Amino acid sequence: MSRATLTASRTSHTRRPALRPTRHAVPWLLGAAVVGVQIAFPLTGGGTPAMTVAAVVLFALASVGHALLTRGPAAAAALVLVAGGGGLLVESVGLATGLPFGEYRYSGSLGAAVLGVPLVVPAAWTMMAYPALLVGRRLARALPLRWGHLTTTLLGAWALATWDVFLDPQMVEAGHWSWLDPTPALPGVPGIPVSNFAGWLLVALVMVALLDRVIADRPAADDALPLVLWLWTFLSSVLAAAVFFGRPSVALVGGVLMGLVGVPLIVALRRHGPDLRPRVLRRR
Template sequence: MTTTVAIPAPALRTPAPPADGRGRAVAVTQWALVVAGLTVALVMPLAGWGNATVAGLLLTIPFAAIHGICRYGWRRFLTFFVVSFVVSNFFENLSIVTGFPFGDYHYTGSVKLFHVPIEIGPIYLGLGYISWLTASTLLDRADERLNWRERTGRFNTFALPALAAAVMTMFDVSVDSQASTVNQVWIWEDGGGVFGVPYTNYLGWWLVTYIFFQIFALLLARPQTRAEEPGTVVTPGSLLQPVLLYLVTGLASIPTFFTAKSGTTVDAVGVTWDLTAINETMMTISIFSVITVALLALAKIARGDTRTPL
């Protein structure tokens, strides 16, 4: 008797459906914001058109809204916005009144919410979002791997916020002396050793940003832990754009150094600072913090480390 063994046909992978018009429009808009950010960072300082850093930060806000809704859904993204806005404004106002956690300072000009300009909260959102995803890229898409049933998920839930806060604080270290001591967008009332900025500012930045990143990580971890299959909470998408936009925030310091005026400025306690030294130091910090971290994240993307969650 001859026994016939049926050999199953190889499984065919169903091709992904082509992107619809809406998906293409979203992708084009995101890339347009990245290109606009790059143009602002490199062209504005060379042309002498205002503050390139502020203009670049404002572009991160619509980018975060578009990319964030696609990645997390509008409810979770709205949660990210509310948490970052409330936490940042609470501590900014607290520091202005009490000196904790950043130090004693006050903002100049602009329409304020209590003591803080209304644009500061949205800037925390935009910069925070691209910092969060840059850190997630460095940790191999950690925001998709927060499942507490796994050791990696438990680790990521705390490591990702800590790294994201450091990534975001790197940016502040590279610009605060220019924004305050040179441009006087805010004034440090007691001065400080970092060209008029106290070291407590940077410790405060890490603490405050860590708090709202940690809250968001815990909020993401809960549904990921309950989900039966991975990928049901976070929609995989391009991490290239947010990392490039984070890179852009550091690039403006280079043309700024080469085009900025020389001379001196005096801080609130009467200490005189050399403008060339400030711009040169901020550029150097930016190159070896913001730009280096962004390039490392881009290298991980190019190498394929973030193609699929491990």
């Protein structure tokens, strides 16, 4: 190798690491803003509608931005279409028919709506569906099972659906929506029908399965952000329900259900870090 070629190679290698943190700074800044807004929730008695919308929008932008930067425009577009568009569709059907969640009504406190559904709601599906997908993939890598997409779908869907055990009681108490018949309730979560959790799980299974097919499972060295945001949501929700919102039973039930994937995720990350590369690539 000539001296000029060696110098150019060294220059190229020294420049690349400097570009990557800069390119990925925006999603991390958005994620930090999410944490900041959510920390303020209990300090304001459960937050305001503006804070709720801000937290969801910032989180959704962080998820879409991360998908864009690590997996490309097609992945970001697929996320918005499947999670955002799918969330809007299923919520509008739910309002009209009561399926699959049960009969409920929005109060109008969450701002602009389409088909009766506040736009922040499909944004909420988008913000959590992406981290849930990556949680499912990360845990699927750590299991000895070789069920491929099925393992990811089951784990990712559980990671998404169990979040609602915390979300729904908080939003109902804040007056953002209400249930026409909240019985029978999920044990330990009064005021929220068990049909809602069943509906969330059904929708999450379909949504995560689709996302797992359309968003490439490619190597990514910086998938820490969505995993950290999912874990933050899990741990902070338990703390907020138990300490700040006076719902110890919700903290217990939600903590156990969400912890079925949350605790193994923490163990996997402590052992191996946020490595999401397919096994066949790690063997090389």
